[in-house]
Amino acid sequence: MRNEISEKDNNNDVSSDPTSQLKKLLAEGDFIKIPKIGDMVKGKIIDISRSEIRLDIDGLTTGIVRGREFYDESNEYSNLKVGDEVEATVIELENENGEMELSFRFAGHQKAWETLNEIKGKEEIVKALIVDANKGGLMVKVGKIPGFLPVSQLMPEHYPRVPGGDKNRILERLKSYIGQEFDVKLIDVTEGEEKLIVSEKAGWEEKQKDVIASYKVGDVVEGKVTAVTDFGVFIEFGKDKLEGLVHISELAWQRIDNPTDFVKVGDKIKAEIINVEGSKIFLSMKKLVEDPWKNVGDKYQVGQIVKGTVLKVNPFGLFVELDPDIHGLAHVSELSSKPIVDPNEIAKSGDLVEFKILSIEPSHHRLGLSIKALKEKEAGPVREVKDVIAPEDKIADPAAN
Numbered sequence: 001m002r003n004e005i006s007e008k009d010n011n012n013d014v015s016s017d018p019t020s021q022l023k024k025l026l027a028e029g030d031f032i033k034i035p036k037i038g039d040m041v042k043g044k045i046i047d048i049s050r051s052e053i054r055l056d057i058d059g060l061t062t063g064i065v066r067g068r069e070f071y072d073e074s075n076e077y078s079n080l081k082v083g084d085e086v087e088a089t090v091i092e093l094e095n096e097n098g099e100m101e102l103s104f105r106f107a108g109h110q111k112a113w114e115t116l117n118e119i120k121g122k123e124e125i126v127k128a129l130i131v132d133a134n135k136g137g138l139m140v141k142v143g144k145i146p147g148f149l150p151v152s153q154l155m156p157e158h159y160p161r162v163p164g165g166d167k168n169r170i171l172e173r174l175k176s177y178i179g180q181e182f183d184v185k186l187i188d189v190t191e192g193e194e195k196l197i198v199s200e201k202a203g204w205e206e207k208q209k210d211v212i213a214s215y216k217v218g219d220v221v222e223g224k225v226t227a228v229t230d231f232g233v234f235i236e237f238g239k240d241k242l243e244g245l246v247h248i249s250e251l252a253w254q255r256i257d258n259p260t261d262f263v264k265v266g267d268k269i270k271a272e273i274i275n276v277e278g279s280k281i282f283l284s285m286k287k288l289v290e291d292p293w294k295n296v297g298d299k300y301q302v303g304q305i306v307k308g309t310v311l312k313v314n315p316f317g318l319f320v321e322l323d324p325d326i327h328g329l330a331h332v333s334e335l336s337s338k339p340i341v342d343p344n345e346i347a348k349s350g351d352l353v354e355f356k357i358l359s360i361e362p363s364h365h366r367l368g369l370s371i372k373a374l375k376e377k378e379a380g381p382v383r384e385v386k387d388v389i390a391p392e393d394k395i396a397d398p399a400a401n
Contacts, residue, residue, distance in 0.1 A: 035100075036093075037090050037091060038106075039089070039090050040107060041063065041088060042057075042085060042086070043055030043056055043085070043087075044084070045080060045084045045085075047082065051067075052064055054099075061099070062099050064097075064099045064102060065088060087111075088104055089103045090102060112143055112145050115143070116189045120186040120189045123185060123206075124185075125203045125206065125207075126142055126183070126184060127183065130177045130179060130180050130182065131178065132178060133175045133177065135171050137150040137151045137152075137154075137174070142196065146194075149184065149198050153197075153198070154200050155182075157241075157243075158177065183203045184200050184202075184203050185198065185199050185202040186198055204279070205278065205279040208240065211240045212279060215276065220270060220271070220273075221244070221270070221272075223236050223238070223244075223271075224267070224268055225264065228259050228260050228263060228264065230258075230259070232245050232247040232248045232250070233245070233246045233263055244271065244273070244282065244283040245280070246282075246285055250283065250284035252285065252286050253286050253289065254321075255311070255319060255327050270288055274287065293365050296362050297360070297362070299323070300367065302358065302360060303356065303357060304357045306322055306355055307353065307354050309351070310347045313349055315342075317329055317332045318330040318343055318346070318347055318369075327367070328367035328369045329366070329367070330369040330370060334370035335371050336371065337375065346371065355371060355374060356371075356373040357370075358370045
């Protein structure tokens with residue numbers, strides 16, 4: 001093929017050296033743009049073999065693509081044939097044969113990143129293939145460009161909610177996604193740093209925003225518990241499978257230390273929407289139940305002696321259940337008239353203990369208890385010794401003698 005090109009050039013009385021031909025034409029006028037290394041040039045394919053492809057660059061010179069420069073990240077050069085017009089990146093102006101060295105690899109790389117920037121600008125949703133995972137998120141590929149999908153950018157269905165935040169179990173859950181494709185939006189495309197960050201949550205929010213807008217604060221929803229964490233409970237509801245969070249403080253009016261003691265995955269419950277922030281829906285279960293503290297005065301009064309079950313022992317005191325709705329606190333300073341180093345010296349979780357009610361604050365859902373006050377009442381008022389000994393029974397002062 002190369003000989004055919006040389007014969008054609010000789011018939012046209014032009015030097016057989018393509019680069020000399022280019023230089024001669026360039027010398028005749030300044031209207032032709034001189035390509036530089038790194039520039040993209042267009043050409044028509046004139047020959048294809050297993051190891052190389054030759055291009056005619058606007059009749060000025062011949063370009064050649066060979067070796068590793070065949071590799072293409074954009075897939076644009078996968079099914080080429082003679083006569084096709086293509087773009088390639090200049091990597092050398094003149095090789096040992098006087099031909100311009102070109103690269104589909106660099107051109108494909110540039111085109112792939114240009115395409116990603118266009119997608120980001122249009123805020124389109126694209127497919128991302130999950131290829132690996134670490135504790136921070138998922139390694140993905142969009143086309144042939146590698147990227148990263150942080151855990152925080154996963155949609156609710158794929159977010160690894162693991163009780164206790166066990167990192168090994170989180171990683172195990174993330175690795176289960178390898179080989180799957182997620183719908184994502186591109187949130188950071190920086191070619192110079194080879195940086196591509198994607199978000200599944202943003203794509204999901206785009207699809208769900210109209211559905212979410214149909215709900216408002218005060219609506220009551222019924223759904224299924226999908227996850228129980230240390231900080232609350234996630235509930236899936238509605239035909240579009242929206243998900244809301246019931247924070248631990250909104251589960252019940254009484255103190256809840258461990259949500260797993262209150263609900264289980266799969267339970268069906270009702271809750272009221274108390275806030276909507278973008279795609280985040282916050283729910284309350286306790287709002288659907290009358291506040292038992294409103295009528296606490298009908299059950300308990302200050303000074304009353306009561307029995308309660310110790311729920312939890314903390315360095316600052318005992319949390320006590322008086323009944324399923326009303327819980328109180330016996331501060332460490334109210335456990336004994338003597339200094340207490342460890343409240344476990346007085347009572348342990350599960351013990352049934354007698355207390356005296358010191359204070360009731362319905363608006364703050366607080367009730368103060370005391371063991372010390374109970375003991376003091378049993379002992380009665382303590383009188384000073386000088387009040388007990390009669391004046392006539394005083395011992396004589398030896399110094400007076």
